[in-house]
Amino acid sequence: DAGVIQSPRHEVTEMGQEVTLRCKPISGHDYLFWYRQTMMRGLELLIYFNNNVPIDDSGMPEDRFSAKMPNASFSTLKIQPSEPRDSAVYFCASSARRGNQPQHFGDGTRLSIL
Amino acid sequence: GEDVEQSLFLSVREGDSSVINCTYTDSSSTYLYWYKQEPGAGLQLLTYIFSNMDMKQDQRLTVLLNKKDKHLSLRIADTQTGDSAIYFCAESIWNTGFQKLVFGTGTRLLVSP
Numbered sequence: 001d002a003g004v005i006q007s008p009r010h011e012v013t014e015m016g017q018e019v020t021l022r023c024k025p026i027s028g029h030d031y032l033f034w035y036r037q038t039m040m041r042g043l044e045l046l047i048y049f050n051n052n053v054p055i056d057d058s059g060m061p062e063d064r065f066s067a068k069m070p071n072a073s074f075s076t077l078k079i080q081p082s083e084p085r086d087s088a089v090y091f092c093a094s095s096a097r098r099g100n101q102p103q104h105f106g107d108g109t110r111l112s113i114l
Numbered sequence: 115g116e117d118v119e120q121s122l123f124l125s126v127r128e129g130d131s132s133v134i135n136c137t138y139t140d141s142s143s144t145y146l147y148w149y150k151q152e153p154g155a156g157l158q159l160l161t162y163i164f165s166n167m168d169m170k171q172d173q174r175l176t177v178l179l180n181k182k183d184k185h186l187s188l189r190i191a192d193t194q195t196g197d198s199a200i201y202f203c204a205e206s207i208w209n210t211g212f213q214k215l216v217f218g219t220g221t222r223l224l225v226s227p
Contacts, residue, residue, distance in 0.1 A: 004156075033214070043157075043202065043217045055212050091156055095213075102147055103215055105156035 002026070004106035006092050012112045018080040021109045024073055025094030033103060034067055034077050035091040043091075049075065050097075082113045118205055118218035125224045132190040134221045136203035139184065143205040146179065147215065148188045151200040160188075160201075190223075198225045 005024040013019055025032045033048040047057040052069045060067070064083070069075040079086055089110050093103040118138045126132045138146065144165050149157040163170045163177045163186075170177045176189040186203055200222050204215040 042219045045214060048214060050212055056209065056214070102159045102162055104159065107156045
């Protein structure tokens with residue numbers, strides 16, 4: 001079984017540029033989560049979807065961040081305009097609907113904003 | 115509120131047992147999880163325990179749950195250098211009919227030869 005697939009694995013860009021991170025969840029999973037990990041703040045939940053619908057975006061830091069899930073097999077997290085403090089590792093995870101199913105994580109996108 | 119706490123570091127020698135501790139806050143959590151993160155990788159599910167259990171064993175891993183004290187521990191027997199990683203505990207929270215996980219800060223385990 002293919003796991004959660006994220007792209008790109010690494011992204012280096014200049015401040016002010018638009019950044020788009022991509023995620024393909026595990027087939028059949030109904031939940032999709034976006035996390036950000038930094039040394040200072042640890043692992044933060046940014047937003048999560050159920051059946052392609054955003055459920056809770058209270059973790060999105062500010063309006064520069066947006067996330068979409070146009071279909072069950074694809075999600076994007078966009079930062080526009082990007083700032084150096086957005087530098088982090090961004091993880092996508094997915095889980096099945098039934099019961100308390102564990103989340104399965106992708107390998108993350110390491111984002112550096114210069 | 116939602117808060118999961120872990121100690122930040124643990125250092126052991128190869129062959130010893132490691133015990134990583136975690137406290138959580140939501141008494142209604144039905145599942146509690148342990149994840150492992152190796153450098154440059156995502157979080158990998160190690161094991162989980164249902165809240166009506168007090169112990170679960172899986173090869174070298176033993177999970178102990180004390181619901182009264184909201185305390186969870188992960189014991190790794192015969193710790194190997196390959197076990198060096200960050201270990202996260204997480205509790206499941208149901209919020210308006212939807213489930214999410216609340217993660218601890220992670221415990222960095224260093225295993226020396």
